[in-house]
Amino acid sequence: MIPDVSWVTVWGYGSDIRATQKMLIVRDKSAKTAYPLSSLQHLLVVGGHTLETAAISHLIANNISVSFFDIHGEPVGSIRPFGGDACPLRSAQKNLPIHSSAMSVITSAVKSRMMYLNELASGRDDGLFYKGELEILSDASRELEFLITLPELGRIFTLTRNMYYEILSRTVAPEFGYHRxxxxxxxxxxxxxxxxxxxxxxxxxxxxxxxxxxxxxIGALYGSVVPTGKNRGGCVLDIMEPLMTPMVDRVVVGMATEDRLSHRYEVSSRCIMSERLMKEFNLRLAESVDSAVINRNVRMYADAVSNGGSGMSF
Structure with a gap:
């Protein structure tokens, strides 16, 4: 199977990774997949796998980099061809037009959240929005294109995000103790x-x-307009922001409204989810966190960076 992006990611544990002069071969418990080296630029190994040294030689000879991550996605190290750059788009990222790029991220995130809230509201008889809330969110969305300064963009982003999470609290049972x-x-x-x-x-x-x-x-919205937080990269957060609602929030709210949480957690100084809850949650996340959509959005972001920020959308 030929990948639709220029990198291959091997997740989890136990895969056997080999290479010939022309093909990368990945065997896991259920299947074997072969990738032409001519189509690849990067192999990403996440978790614990077996990687033959001969495979590394073939990859480097074909100018393909290899990067290693722990199971949580934190980078561990890289092997690159001589003269290779770990982040060839770094310089272009530093020169991104911050205002327009940040506005693209915010617009996509607001649109995603508004669509989900309207979907949730359409299935309720008692109404989801308090008086004026829907108008505030709609006005904020329309106002984005007229904002000039970065602090103004940050204000609208924070306002809409905070309102979104507070409105979501009305869709789940009060006994869960979630308010924002x-x-x-x-x-x-x-x-x-x-x-x-x-x-x-x-x-x-x-x-x-x-x-x-x-x-x-290096991000546009995050790191330039909004702080990234500890151990978080701005570029990743930029790409992630519009995907949070469809890939995570839907799963969490869905499980809460389906009564899949009751008696499956404990609260003392913090909330501890039971093994049974975590197992079901992770299974649903595995279906919802769509690698094809992620790869497509990352490629669009990278293409926009290469083009000086033009056409950035999600």
Whole structure:
């Protein structure tokens, strides 16, 4: 099978990775997949696998880099051809037009969240929005293209994001104790699940961004308009922002409204999810966090970086 992007990611544990002079061969428990070396630029190994030294030689001879990550998506190290650049798009990222690029990310995120809120509201008889809320969100979305300064963009982004999470609280049972997005330690299961789901999504995007030659630290919205937070890269967060609602929030809210959380967690100084809850949650995330969509969005972001920021959309 020929990949639709210029990198191949091997996740999890136990795969056997080999290469001939023309093909990369990955065997796992269920299948064997072969990739022509001529189509690749980067192999990303995430977790614990067997990688033959001869395979590394063939990859380097074909000018293909190899990067290693732990199972959480944190980078461990890289092997590159002599003279190779770990992040060939770094210089272009530094020269991105911050305002227009940040606005593209915010617009996509607001659109994604508004669509989901309207979908949730359409299935309720009692109404989801308090008086004026829908108008505030709609006006904020329309106002984006007229904002000139970065602080103005940051204000609208923070306003719409905070309102979104507060409105979501009305869709889940009050006994869960969720009212808004909080900082850790999390004392309710909804925030704890958000955090875990976002970590999974972040790791997936981080690996794909490295494969595309992006510097994960250099963002447009994050790092320039909004702080990134500890151990988080701005580029990854930029790409991640519009994907959080369809890939994570839907899963969390869906499980809460289907009563899949009750009696499956404990709260003391923080919320601890049971093994049974974590297993079901991870299975649903595995279906929702779509690698094809992530790869497509990363490629669009990388292409926009290469083109000086023009055409950046998600």
């Amino acid at each position: 997005r909080e900082k850790p330690p999390y004392v309710d299961p909804i925030n704890a699940m958000f955090a875990h789901g976002y970590a999974v999504l972040y790791a997936s995007i981080s690996v794909a961004a490295a494969g595309a030659g992006l510097d994960p630290e």
